[in-house]
Amino acid sequence: MTDLTRLTAAEIAARIASGEVTAVEVTEAHLARIEAVDEKVHAFLHVDREGALAQARAVDEKRERGAELGPLAGVPLALKDIFTTEGIPTTVGSKILEGWIPPYDATVTKRLRDADVIVLGKTNMDEFAMGSSTENSAFGPTGNPWDLTRVPGGSGGGSSASLASFQAPLAIGTDTGGSIRQPAAVTGTVGVKPTYGGVSRYGMVAFSSSLDQGGPCARTVLDAALLHAVIAGHDPMDSTSIDEPVPDVVEAARNGSVRGMRIGVVKEFAGEGYQAGVMQRFNETVELLRELGAEIEEISCPSFDKALAAYYLIAPSECSSNLARFDAMRYGLRVGDDGTKSAEEVTALTRAEGFGAEVKRRIMLGTYALSSGYYDAYYGSAQKVRTLIKRDFENAFGRVDVLISPTTPTTAFPIGERADDPMAMYLADLCTIPTNLAGNAAMSLPCGLAPEDGLPVGLQIIAPAMADDRLYKVGAAVEAALTEKWGHPLLEEAPSL
């Protein structure tokens, strides 16, 4: 019998639709897999066994009734613990929200449920999505299924690890500076940061409002597209949500091609700090694209050098304000409530105990950057850099259809290696951050294993805003060519755990 956990989402959906398997069987298989391996991986913070099975039973009943099923009906999914789920804990990887049961579903959660996607549980993450390794989770790190002593990327390491360890065929992540793409890159999976405003942020706990974007994670480009189509689209509950038709990403994923496309290689994303094996696989992929019929051009984006600095002013500034609401007055952790202390003291004690070091660091950075007398020099300058980066993208997209680069400068690093060195940690997002600052779309997909460490390397494809379909067109072409070259999907080379 087939191992249901090894199938793609598209295959699972087809088998459920045809009656070959039931949604309950699929869900049980994945729950069993979680049971078997997640003790080692620690991808999940919460598994909703009963809820998932109940949802699966409903899908099966629907099918028996002859009702029409959506394209992902009955397919299990791992949801990043940053989306609110009514009746199910949502911690955002933080102690400060431990025990909080949201009274409402995020729009993404609701759309998944409406599409009959089975929510298996909530995945681990860096606290408040701040980090690139998932080590900042208040609930312990997650292992990279390729090597459990290494990080699965972050902040969405739980989601990427659940895919790479076959605990779920689909996952949802959020990407503020690379938190979908960098974990995808280091786990050999696919992750997409849609155009800002493409996927509703309602019910997604905010880190940096102008940068945060939810998106699909999967093991194949087509699966990511199917999931993208389910969660994307205008939401009146999110003012920044774009009220325009979603680009046809599924159609693009089914018809991958780069023939006649103009593809730009970002000149600035190479050189010092880039691992040799990463550059080797990236350069091979550039050649592959040329062979597939793309015109390759080197493109300079001079302002990208300032992106990291601008990001570490804007994101902390917004986070310092967004995280102010965690004051122990209405929900979550409450420390020092013995009747002798003022509200102010209870708030201070709760925040001191509830937030981790990285979160505190960013709140302090942001509070400082927004302070009177410093605002123009820090927040103001960062916004100017943001404009320059947008201009670089505009110039680039005047010449090419998409840009490509390595997703991250290195492969997965060992757990603990960068934990005490924030700057080294921040560099993991060097190539992904400009896209967040400009608000356009990008994808990471596997392009091989680095020869020196045998770990996955990610290719980043960047498209203009609202041209998310181009990511899938290019991604599907690369994926098909590489799978043919390797003779199998890359993940088959991962250890079996």
Next chain:
Amino acid sequence: MTVTELVSYEDALAAYDPVMGLEVHVELGTKTKMFCGCSTALGAEPNTQTCPTCLGLPGSLPVVNATGVESAIKIGLALNCEIAEWCRFARKNYFYPDMPKNFQTSQYDEPIAFNGYLDVDVDGEVFRVEIERAHMEEDTGKSTHVGGATGRIHGAQHSLLDYNRAGIPLIEIVTKPIVGAGAKAPEVAKAYVTELRELIKSLGVSDARMEMGQMRCDVNLSLRPQGADKFGTRSETKNVNSLRSVERAVRFEIQRHAAVLGDGGTIIQETRHFHEEDGSTTSGRVKEEAEDYRYFPEPDLVPVAPARTWVEELRGGLPELPRVRRNRLREEWGLSRHEMQSVLNAGAIELITATIDEGAPADQARKWWMGELARRANEDGVELTALPITPAQVARVCALVKEGSLNDKLARQTIEGVLAGEGGPDEVVAARGLKVVSDEGALGTAVDEAIAANAAIADKIRGGKVAAAGALVGAVMKATRGQADAARVRELILEKLGVEG
């Protein structure tokens, strides 16, 4: 500081020139809150009109209330402001438990309306108050401090939080420094807030009831030596919540500042509490360091860019503004500016207008509302509008007087009956038997009896002392228990005694 330490108002004004800045918050009367769909109705059980957004739950997001923006633009236009072509909301960051997100979504350097003015009438003269800006923001929740002596947080055992008010749309209207009011500063302040309230009500954007907290005023005041250009240090008296209090707060602060400055002291920039009981202010919290709200543009909301065509449409749809209307009515009613001011102060304009619309003559309508009814309202300590009598009922009383069914005294009794809940004017007249005795036969008999009983007076009248007729009229009125038409009685008396009136 006690009242005795104050400098007299006259002395204060002789030495110093007051400069004011008034900040008025108006709660809009929209059905839903500024950034979510929760009801704004007053009086609900605590925390029943809340949702993830106005509770600031993790993940929730705001969406701008379009009616709130429309109301803000209307207010801006009525205040002769420019309306921004593009503006943003901003976050004002500070921690307080009744503020769910620990930032207030407000506007900072890009208000929706700016650079306007409002003309107000003070003692028959026009005073122009310049408007700096009107911007949109949200209200906070409400804290109730329990266990302390004062109801303030100091000394309280615990506090209760009600978030029903959190997120209710507010418009904050800020004046430019008001200079040149001199000794009339307290009256200018009161006249401004009064005019603003009338304006807001006429636009239909809020009931602007100060006693319900729908309109709240912060009074900034500073003094500078007469002849000086530079403004002095200001104090900010918070939550001055009645028209009378606005006047009193300004007056008190002028006297207090003058006392401090006169002693060679310096005014501390601080917030102060106003006390209704004695009209004084006391020091609130002294800001140890300048408050830093770390404003930045609200990233969760897209900019507000009202189309010019829409703004012009709203401008075209503005009602006749209160001051213009008042001037028109003043001329129609034939009143002096001072008289009209009294009508305005009594809150009687709408009532008188409605009474006239029901058919009453202007002078009669005004007489009742500003006389008998104003007296009653004052006695009962209620607003005129709260009296249990309608303009239609007052108009009916006027009609009964005009047709001769009631005289002035009976009309007064009729009004009294209506106020006592005995029914409408006709019912009261019937039930109390208040009809004027117009039966000529009965009246004639009563007059004959009065003449017979007062022969001496009758002789005086016959002798030409017509003024003495009053005594006979009184006798007849007494005999008819006041139900006769006094004028007709007088006529009959003179007729019967053969004297020309």
